Amino acid sequence: RKEVxxxxxxxxxxxxxxxxxxxxxxxxxxxxxxxxRQDCRKEPKLLMSVYSSGNEDGRFTAQLNxxxxxxxxxxxxxxxxxSATYLCVVLYTDKLIFGTGTRLQVFP
Amino acid sequence: xxxxxxxxxxxxxxxxxxVTLRCSSQSGHNTVSWYQQALGQGPQFIFQYYRxxxxxxxxxxxxxxxxxxxxxxxxxxxxxxxxxDSALYLCASRRTGGNTEAFFGQGTRLTxx
Numbered sequence: 001r002k003e004v005x006x007x008x009x010x011x012x013x014x015x016x017x018x019x020x021x022x023x024x025x026x027x028x029x030x031x032x033x034x035x036x037r038q039d040c041r042k043e044p045k046l047l048m049s050v051y052s053s054g055n056e057d058g059r060f061t062a063q064l065n066x067x068x069x070x071x072x073x074x075x076x077x078x079x080x081x082x083s084a085t086y087l088c089v090v091l092y093t094d095k096l097i098f099g100t101g102t103r104l105q106v107f108p
Numbered sequence: 109x110x111x112x113x114x115x116x117x118x119x120x121x122x123x124x125x126x127v128t129l130r131c132s133s134q135s136g137h138n139t140v141s142w143y144q145q146a147l148g149q150g151p152q153f154i155f156q157y158y159r160x161x162x163x164x165x166x167x168x169x170x171x172x173x174x175x176x177x178x179x180x181x182x183x184x185x186x187x188x189x190x191x192x193d194s195a196l197y198l199c200a201s202r203r204t205g206g207n208t209e210a211f212f213g214q215g216t217r218l219t220x221x
Contacts, residue, residue, distance in 0.1 A: 004150075006150075008148075034209075041196075043198060043212035043213060043215050044151065046209045046211075049209075087151075093164065094139075094156075094158075094204060095141065095153060095164045096141060096200065097153060098143070098150040098151045098153075099150050100149055101149075
């Protein structure tokens with residue numbers, strides 16, 4: 001079983017849609033959780049950290065369920081510029097472990 | 109711009125050759141990690157250095173080795189290159205401990221022919 005699992009997609013959604021990505025992790029002792037965004041042929045960049053109580057940053061909402069070892073990212077009112085790959089990242093024994101990424105394509 | 113720089117940006121090597129990739133970490137960051145990203149995959153953890161010592165390694169053979177220098181810059185060395193080593197190699201730097209963000213360099217795209 002992979003340490004961090006994501007649905008690779010692609011998710012094709014129209015502008016304005018709401019889309020949700022899910023991620024599961026295998027190590028219950030994982031310490032911290034993040035969502036990174038990666039544009040085509042570019043390096044990953046931090047989108048947001050994920051806190052136990054859930055957190056929101058504008059159109060983006062992240063949630064963590066430690067009991068189920070599950071992380072989610074919700075994007076509301078999708079923009080064309082949201083098209084990218086979204087990487088679920090877990091900090092475990094002080095090492096960042098990445099999921100395969102979920103590809104999002106927003107169309108007009 | 110993250111302050112993490114990698115060199116070279118692109119490289120073509122022949123199977124069996126050796127390659128050295130370099131990374132300058134962001135000021136104040138003491139931990140450097142290296143990742144291999146094949147097309148369509150997420151970054152795979154190769155190894156991590158903290159204060160010049162390797163403190164974690166992923167599922168990569170010994171022909172992948174590294175160094176970290178006193179200024180926290182780092183090198184990734186790959187010996188006996190194989191065709192499957194063709195990938196984007198990413199370097200990430202951060203301050204160890206806590207919920208700290210990792211910053212990535214732009215990567216080195218290695219092609220083995």
